[in-house]
Amino acid sequence: MKRTTPRQENAQRERLLRLLQDGPRNRAELGDLVRLSRSALAGELARLSELALIEEVELATSRKGRRSRMVRLSPSLRFAAVVIGAASVNVAITTGDLEILAQASESCDARQGPDAALSVALDLLGELRSQGLAPRLHGVGMGVPGPVSFRDDFAVVPPVMPGWDRYPVRDALTRRLGCPALIDNDANLMALGEMHAGVARTAGDFLLVKLGTGIGCGIVIDGGIHRGASGSAGDIGHVQLDDHGPACLCGNTGCLEAYIGGTAIARQAEEAARSGTSAGLAERLARAGRLTAQDAGAAAAAGDATAIAMIRDGGRRLGQVLADLVSFFNPGLIVIAGGLADLTGLGHVVLTEVRSVVHRRSPPLATRELPIMLSELGDTSGVVGAAKLISTHVLSHRPADL
């Protein structure tokens, strides 16, 4: 008799639950799709029912209201998502199939350290849960804007986040929320989010470029995140474009993040305002006391030539880095996401420059069928990805691991 190994069982269960995350199915469909016999499927479903992860119900399956016995994820499943940004904390609560029931965010400077950020995140989650949305949490996924040692579950030397280095985030979350927790780099989570509900739904190999306060990249190969030998894959923010370029927060010069990203654009906008090259930006600076990437985008959208030139230059620099990655990696799709990608006057300008540089500089074979597009998920890609990460873990692991 053929033995089924624990690893194979996990893989079967993962496929089963991944199918159910896309909606209810009847038994026959499930059995065909995961290639299980009726009896093996029945055994698997019985175990998952016992764990209260799934249930069987009579559902209307045709327009005429014909009812059929369907398997679905338990409607009481709840996952929490926490995405720590450099300047804000974003949380959400989702169902088992990753529908967002509620979402909230608050400003918070990640440089204040993990205790402050976690406290904001737990308060936000507490408020959402006080509305009765999630009496019990089945897991929490969390993203941070820096490399994560995935094996050890902590953020490692993230340049913008002193104090986070090797802080046991996973343990802290599990202790406070009483459920399994996983942590990952934010760009990786955004890639998972785009695969679940965004423009990358049908893509197996793609790059997700996060354009936020800093720059990150999620790498998807065969539908899974490539984290690399030590978990730092995708750390493209400090690729050096020019030895003699502007100073970067990391201490080097001419890094990609010194040209584009929230910090770089805000700095350049303030320089332009102070040096008198942009009357529009000077006026905004006088009004607000400081400038952000949003101001630069708004000025560009209003036709400010200096703001447009600055954003175009940033887009070209990002394009240079992506052109090299296209030559090296030959992705099937590039998605540009993150806070800056959504900004009026910014996202589309960057996209146009990136497309132009990549198509000019990368090999024709690699760019012939390469869509480069903006995310359409706005600020939900990160939280959906965080919920996806933890739900896959919770749903596909054996009871003993729960």
Add this chain to the structure above:
Amino acid sequence: MKRTTPRQENAQRERLLRLLQDGPRNRAELGDLVRLSRSALAGELARLSELALIEEVELATSRKGRRSRMVRLSPSLRFAAVVIGAASVNVAITTGDLEILAQASESCDARQGPDAALSVALDLLGELRSQGLAPRLHGVGMGVPGPVSFRDDFAVVPPVMPGWDRYPVRDALTRRLGCPALIDNDANLMALGEMHAGVARTAGDFLLVKLGTGIGCGIVIDGGIHRGASGSAGDIGHVQLDDHGPACLCGNTGCLEAYIGGTAIARQAEEAARSGTSAGLAERLARAGRLTAQDAGAAAAAGDATAIAMIRDGGRRLGQVLADLVSFFNPGLIVIAGGLADLTGLGHVVLTEVRSVVHRRSPPLATRELPIMLSELGDTSGVVGAAKLISTHVLSHRPADL
């Protein structure tokens, strides 16, 4: 009853035959390693015996000469390997477990087109076979120094190889040799070779940098070649380092290949000889009429400061590109191979510079445990990889596909 899909059968057979490529095994070991029951294994082995791919024999398995019944690949299996370089053709004949029985090479300019190169390759193979080494060939694997559309089995727009674009190499080989054929990029094959018999034997994720007339890169993820969405992954030779850098053969300026690789080093050596900055190179040029990378290496080994500086600069440029790839990809190992890596006065100088730049510029988390080393296989990594490619294909496909 659980159904076994054709795909699962292929995967089992592939694992079985891959084990046997590492040497004979007894049935019990094989059954445990591929997780097959005694009866399933017996059925599989019977089918492979019928196809004359394996045989069972009594072999001595201990020092005392204790004999045991072992399964091994059929000793009559023969694979041919052809590696087309920019300036030479290298061929080999191997056994089923990829031992090289004979190897030969001849100068040939790839720019003369595929007919000329294939004719040289077939002549060389014919000479080797005339010695009775391979009455029948079971497959031929071939490498070319440019991107390959793996799905369609032809080389596509390889910059150094006009005339090869979309030439049906696979069909031509199959027709002439009467056996299955596969074609791949040479750096990918060198990566397969290093995994089978070189410094990457235990590595799952690594980069193989080919330092030949041009520069290429093989990307290995989870033990398999990453070819990318259209087969051009690893095409790093034309990553642009400086808009205002030296002209490249591809028509752009400042490409990596304009700084390092056989063509670039030879050009710089001749310039140094002509401009009078190196008496040693001038002397070599006067003697030979032209200079090669080998001359530059020999001059460097003899202490010529200009030659050393030129090679160091090339190594630094390669290091810059690799530092960015380490940030992006976070590999577990980098192997530098190819004709230039073996040259006295060249390989180790380049290695030292690459290590220095990568460790200075890439994130500490990515470089903390990152070995960067030279290949030890010399000019056999490409042919071993070519034989590995075709043998895996032939051995693991179902009879109907043979």
